[in-house]
Amino acid sequence: MRALEQIFHFLFDMYGGQGWWPVTxxxxxxxxxxxxxxxxxxxxTEKQRLEIIAGAVLTQNTAWKNAEKxxxxxxxxxxxxxxxxxxxxxxxxxxxILSSGYYNQKAKKLKAIADFLTxxxxxxxRKMPLQEARSLLLGVxxxxxxxxxxxxxxxxxxxxxxxDAYTRRIxxxxxxxxxxxxxxxxxxxxxxxxxxxxxxxxxxxxLIVQHAKKYYQGKSPGKExxxxxxxxx
DNA sequence: AACCAGGACGTGA
DNA sequence: TCACGTCATGGT
Numbered sequence: 401m402r403a404l405e406q407i408f409h410f411l412f413d414m415y416g417g418q419g420w421w422p423v424t425x426x427x428x429x430x431x432x433x434x435x436x437x438x439x440x441x442x443x444x445t446e447k448q449r450l451e452i453i454a455g456a457v458l459t460q461n462t463a464w465k466n467a468e469k470x471x472x473x474x475x476x477x478x479x480x481x482x483x484x485x486x487x488x489x490x491x492x493x494x495x496x497i498l499s500s501g502y503y504n505q506k507a508k509k510l511k512a513i514a515d516f517l518t519x520x521x522x523x524x525x526r527k528m529p530l531q532e533a534r535s536l537l538l539g540v541x542x543x544x545x546x547x548x549x550x551x552x553x554x555x556x557x558x559x560x561x562x563x564d565a566y567t568r569r570i571x572x573x574x575x576x577x578x579x580x581x582x583x584x585x586x587x588x589x590x591x592x593x594x595x596x597x598x599x600x601x602x603x604x605x606x607l608i609v610q611h612a613k614k615y616y617q618g619k620s621p622g623k624e625x626x627x628x629x630x631x632x633x
Numbered sequence: 634a635a636c637c638a639g640g641a642c643g644t645g646a
Numbered sequence: 647t648c649a650c651g652t653c654a655t656g657g658t
Contacts, residue, residue: 463638466656501655544641564639609639
């Protein structure tokens with residue numbers, strides 16, 4: 401099964417490297433605030449890792465643009481900080497992230513994660529074996545499989561493949577997975593057929609989102625998708 | 634003006 | 647296990 405690797409290269413040639421996770425310029429922490437999202441992120445800061453974790457929650461079933469506004473507001477208030485997230489009243493936190501939708505639930509989730517990070521620091525989580533960190537994350541209320549895996553991959557640099565609704569749409573359309581397959585089965589399929597490379601995993605998922613936004617929204621998903629004629633079974 | 638966005642969780646069958 | 651309701655703002 402080389403299809404998955406071939407599709408990655410096809411998408412990479414088509415769109416180029418995506419440089420996910422998109423860290424906001426205001427969380428730059430590199431002296432100057434860059435005008436555009438930072439690509440590569442080999443030496444990301446602790447604060448940026450926390451911003452990614454918060455972003456993973458804020459973008460749940462929400463357009464990234466709306467989540468991003470909330471992230472910028474959190475930065476503006478100086479709340480991309482574990483202690484701040486814990487100490488600020490939940491109601492105020494909700495107001496700060498209003499634009500991301502589900503703001504009451506997400507305020508609770510951010511607090512739950514902040515509490516969790518007090519017990520298990522980002523540094524410790526990074527040193528931890530993948531599965532151990534994963535099960536700990538899944539124990540946090542509001543953190544499901546996709547969010548946990550997004551955090552593991554993009555904030556903690558762990559080699560795990562993120563599955564989302566877009567992944568299902570594209571690859572079931574190609575006939576490579578069953579549309580009703582559960583999260584773990586789809587993830588296993590990708591991880592069994594790809595080298596476990598963190599940078600590739602990051603860009604692959606980002607490319608899937610980019611591609612899906614172009615060809616898999618609206619009525620008749622996948623209509624003009626160039627992957628279909630080349631890779632559909 | 635419906636419809637949907639880079640989901641997760643609680644509930645009842 | 648599985649289907650379904652709930653949470654909610656902002657763009658098309």
